Amino acid sequence: MKSAPTKPARPAAATPAAWLLKTEPEVYSIDDLRRDRRTGWDGVRNFQARNFMRDAMKVGDPVLLYHSNAEPPGVVGLGRVSGGPRPDPTAFDPRSDGHDPKSRRGAPTWMMVEVEFVEKFPAIVSLEVLRAERRLAGMPLLARGQRLSVQPVSREHLEVVLGLARAARRA
DNA sequence: GCCAACGTTGGC
DNA sequence: GCCAACGTTGGC
Numbered sequence: 001m002k003s004a005p006t007k008p009a010r011p012a013a014a015t016p017a018a019w020l021l022k023t024e025p026e027v028y029s030i031d032d033l034r035r036d037r038r039t040g041w042d043g044v045r046n047f048q049a050r051n052f053m054r055d056a057m058k059v060g061d062p063v064l065l066y067h068s069n070a071e072p073p074g075v076v077g078l079g080r081v082s083g084g085p086r087p088d089p090t091a092f093d094p095r096s097d098g099h100d101p102k103s104r105r106g107a108p109t110w111m112m113v114e115v116e117f118v119e120k121f122p123a124i125v126s127l128e129v130l131r132a133e134r135r136l137a138g139m140p141l142l143a144r145g146q147r148l149s150v151q152p153v154s155r156e157h158l159e160v161v162l163g164l165a166r167a168a169r170r171a
Numbered sequence: 172g173c174c175a176a177c178g179t180t181g182g183c
Numbered sequence: 184g185c186c187a188a189c190g191t192t193g194g195c
Contacts, residue, residue: 022193046178069193127194145176147192 007074018062019052020141021079021115022098022148024069030077030120033065038082038116041150042090043098045110049150054085054111056152064153064161066141067124074126074163083114119161135160 061081087108090098103109130136140151
């Protein structure tokens with residue numbers, strides 16, 4: 001008798017404990033997320049980043065929110081995956097910067113998750129501070145040439161970053 | 172504004 | 184499938 005092997009549709013990769021999401025504060029800042037409480041993380045147009053959102057991010061996962069193209073750049077707060085994945089509607093919108101005519105509603109190319117606000121750190125944990133922290137050696141964000149806007153963060157690295165944020169609170 | 176690093180595109 | 188050209192990211 002033929003029986004379907006009980007393998008998952010996609011390999012169950014080791015699930016990172018957390019994620020890092022880059023955003024340009026002039027486009028969408030931690031303050032915007034605090035105001036909105038939750039938002040669809042739309043506009044991601046990189047396949048690897050999309051795959052993380054589509055295949056690996058789970059509701060409840062913590063997310064570090066990172067301001068890029070900012071002065072200074074750095075981690076500014078904490079959020080949480082609150083929904084998704086689902087198609088990125090901006091890909092279907094001809095008026096949107098993220099419009100992609102190759103993405104169809106029946107077969108969407110671009111996916112997003114929903115992210116909810118948890119906290120804004122009392123002070124930014126700047127890229128300079130992150131780089132100076134030896135326990136963060138190996139964090140993907142700090143790798144040479146790293147441009148991905150959605151990145152995995154290990155439990156250990158998450159704890160270190162949160163510790164740096166708390167240290168800033170005491171300072 | 173510069174430019175290194177990386178992804179995508181398209182000719183062949 | 185190779186690879187040059189081009190576009191984007193994002194720190195500095």
